[in-house]
Amino acid sequence: MTTLSNGVIFDAHLDLAWGTQLGRDLTLSLEDLREQDPVAGQTACVTFSELRRANVAACFGTLFACPASEDYPQGYDQTERDGWKGARRQAISQLDQYRRWQDAGFIRLLGSGEEVAAHVRAWNPEAPGPLGVTLLMEGADPLGSASDLDFWRAAGVRLIGPAWGRTRYAGGTDAPGPLTGRGEELLIAMREGGVVLDASHLDDASFEQAVALQPNVIASHSNSRTLVAGNRHLSDEMAAAITERGGVIGLVALSTFIRGGWQDGDPRATFGEWAKHARYYGETFGWEHVGLGTDLDGGFGLEKAPAGMQVYGDVRRLQSELPDEKWEGVRVGNWLKWAEANL
Numbered sequence: 001m002t003t004l005s006n007g008v009i010f011d012a013h014l015d016l017a018w019g020t021q022l023g024r025d026l027t028l029s030l031e032d033l034r035e036q037d038p039v040a041g042q043t044a045c046v047t048f049s050e051l052r053r054a055n056v057a058a059c060f061g062t063l064f065a066c067p068a069s070e071d072y073p074q075g076y077d078q079t080e081r082d083g084w085k086g087a088r089r090q091a092i093s094q095l096d097q098y099r100r101w102q103d104a105g106f107i108r109l110l111g112s113g114e115e116v117a118a119h120v121r122a123w124n125p126e127a128p129g130p131l132g133v134t135l136l137m138e139g140a141d142p143l144g145s146a147s148d149l150d151f152w153r154a155a156g157v158r159l160i161g162p163a164w165g166r167t168r169y170a171g172g173t174d175a176p177g178p179l180t181g182r183g184e185e186l187l188i189a190m191r192e193g194g195v196v197l198d199a200s201h202l203d204d205a206s207f208e209q210a211v212a213l214q215p216n217v218i219a220s221h222s223n224s225r226t227l228v229a230g231n232r233h234l235s236d237e238m239a240a241a242i243t244e245r246g247g248v249i250g251l252v253a254l255s256t257f258i259r260g261g262w263q264d265g266d267p268r269a270t271f272g273e274w275a276k277h278a279r280y281y282g283e284t285f286g287w288e289h290v291g292l293g294t295d296l297d298g299g300f301g302l303e304k305a306p307a308g309m310q311v312y313g314d315v316r317r318l319q320s321e322l323p324d325e326k327w328e329g330v331r332v333g334n335w336l337k338w339a340e341a342n343l
């Protein structure tokens with residue numbers, strides 16, 4: 001294996017196209033984006049130039065369809081029979097955004113573990129190329145049914161998290177429940193079609209069924225429930241099920257998910273506290289299963305990121321909180337090895 005000592009980063013969860021849906025232009029410099037940012041109260045830290053500066057070679061980039069809520073009334077209507085078509089519209093428009101970014105040279109869509117590994121290994125920090133992006137669908141509602149999987153697979157989607165909150169497929173965050181019948185069909189189709197299961201956001205009941213149907217599983221952005229209560233985070237049973245199947249778990253950089261009981265206005269969580277999740281996973285389930293899945297700018301800004309984070313590149317502050325010899329695996333090596341074997 002060629003060395004990855006050039007400091008390159010792989011981030012398993014970035015809601016890049018979602019930012020565009022909120023009116024952000026990620027092709028701007030961070031300074032310019034912040035100056036004209038339409039998203040109030042969430043200071044951005046992700047733009048393409050900023051990711052390049054931080055030496056992020058590749059990521060899983062999401063297609064995230066947001067359901068309607070008080071905060072986002074233009075989302076899709078989960079109460080309507082055909083409401084999921086609104087989810088499909090959002091995902092299609094995000095897919096189109098990734099393609100336009102690729103045409104403009106900002107990203108390169110990567111469809112297999114082999115492509116991801118070749119892209120990351122060839123990365124030259126002196127002359128960084130486009131950001132490598134493998135598409136991850138967060139929440140399966142953009143699919144009408146399992147029979148739509150072929151379409152999305154052909155479009156480049158390699159990983160799907162069936163839940164966010166509750167979807168038509170699975171119980172999810174703060175919305176307990178099992179897989180639906182449609183969900184079971186989707187998981188079987190994912191196994192047969194070679195689409196990886198992202199267990200982040202799955203409720204315990206749906207998780208157990210899902211890993212039984214599709215054992216090729218990761219958690220792109222999930223901290224530990226042993227340190228922070230709630231079904232958004234992985235119980236030890238879930239983390240064991242993922243890691244026993246060879247999966248990797250991405251660490252989320254959100255204060256609410258780092259420190260139990262954190263509320264808006266509290267001092268931000270520290271990098272030391274974030275590292276506790278890494279250490280807990282590493283020491284309990286094996287360091288080879290720990291990676292980054294920061295979710296930065298995905299619904300929160302610097303106000304909720306660890307204290308000291310000013311720009312994306314400050315993710316590196318995690319290094320000093322981890323055992324020296326583990327950092328390379330956490331920042332890139334573990335996801336890369338996983339991708340080569342499983343994606």
Ligand SMILES: [Zn+2]
Nearest residue numbers: 138201221295
């Ligand atoms: Zn998420």
